[in-house]
Amino acid sequence: QVQLQESGPGLVKPSETLSLTCTVSGGSISNFYWTWIRQPPGKGLEWIGYIYSTGSTAYNPSLKSRVTISVDTSKSLFSLSLTSVTAADTAVYYCSRRGGSSSPEVNWGQGALVTVSS
Amino acid sequence: EIVLTQSPGTLSLSPGEGATLSCRASQSVSSSSLAWYQQKPGQAPRLLMYATSIRATGIPDRFTGSGSGTDFTLTINRLEPEDFAVYYCQQYGSSPRSFGQGTKLEIK
Numbered sequence: 539q540v541q542l543q544e545s546g547p548g549l550v551k552p553s554e555t556l557s558l559t560c561t562v563s564g565g566s567i568s569n570f571y572w573t574w575i576r577q578p579p580g581k582g583l584e585w586i587g588y589i590y591s592t593g594s595t596a597y598n599p600s601l602k603s604r605v606t607i608s609v610d611t612s613k614s615l616f617s618l619s620l621t622s623v624t625a626a627d628t629a630v631y632y633c634s635r636r637g638g639s640s641s642p643e644v645n646w647g648q649g650a651l652v653t654v655s656s
Numbered sequence: 657e658i659v660l661t662q663s664p665g666t667l668s669l670s671p672g673e674g675a676t677l678s679c680r681a682s683q684s685v686s687s688s689s690l691a692w693y694q695q696k697p698g699q700a701p702r703l704l705m706y707a708t709s710i711r712a713t714g715i716p717d718r719f720t721g722s723g724s725g726t727d728f729t730l731t732i733n734r735l736e737p738e739d740f741a742v743y744y745c746q747q748y749g750s751s752p753r754s755f756g757q758g759t760k761l762e763i764k
Contacts, residue, residue: 583701583746632700641748643703644712
């Protein structure tokens with residue numbers, strides 16, 4: 539059973555860069571699509587983007603200018619970078635795995651709360 | 657971007673009753689690309705249904721999905737205490753993927 543675990547700073551200052559890592563265990567990172575999704579406190583889910591294990595990516599246009607998702611297959615992890623953050627980026631950030639290219643997000647990490655505040 | 661609108665926002669029911677949750681899309685969604693998730697407080701969402709009507713692994717048959725085009729429904733028969741949660745629909749056939757704003761199913 540694949541497991542995903544988010545890690546990274548829980549507090550980021552405004553205008554700085556949010557960086558999170560998702561470590562994958564119990565399964566291969568190769569040949570899968572890996573996604574980041576976020577959820578502001580008390581609100582709904584927002585799809586941020588995905589990366590395929592070979593490195594191809596797609597991002598939500600609303601965040602595209604600030605987002606980078608990367609993968610390190612040798613370490614079985616993928617990462618999220620979000621630049622120029624504001625309080626509106628405060629959220630629980632989830633990493634997840636699709637079941638396939640045309641599949642929903644099947645496996646999820648437990649989530650990591652990131653607060654943007656000075 | 658496809659906007660998904662869920663109704664009602666909150667549904668108050670008692671265990672044993674049936675629930676009907678709606679998800680309406682701003683444009684047509686392929687029936688093979690509509691999913692439902694369940695989220696409990698402090699937990700990550702859990703996949704319930706995909707391709708409109710296929711139950712994910714381990715999901716009991718009291719959960720039923722239906723619909724096509726722009727209107728989709730999640731029906732829960734004989735509510736159990738563990739069913740009270742927030743439910744989200746998601747379309748994954750068009751980029752960017754999008755979620756509805758959620759329906760909170762609460763105990764009456």
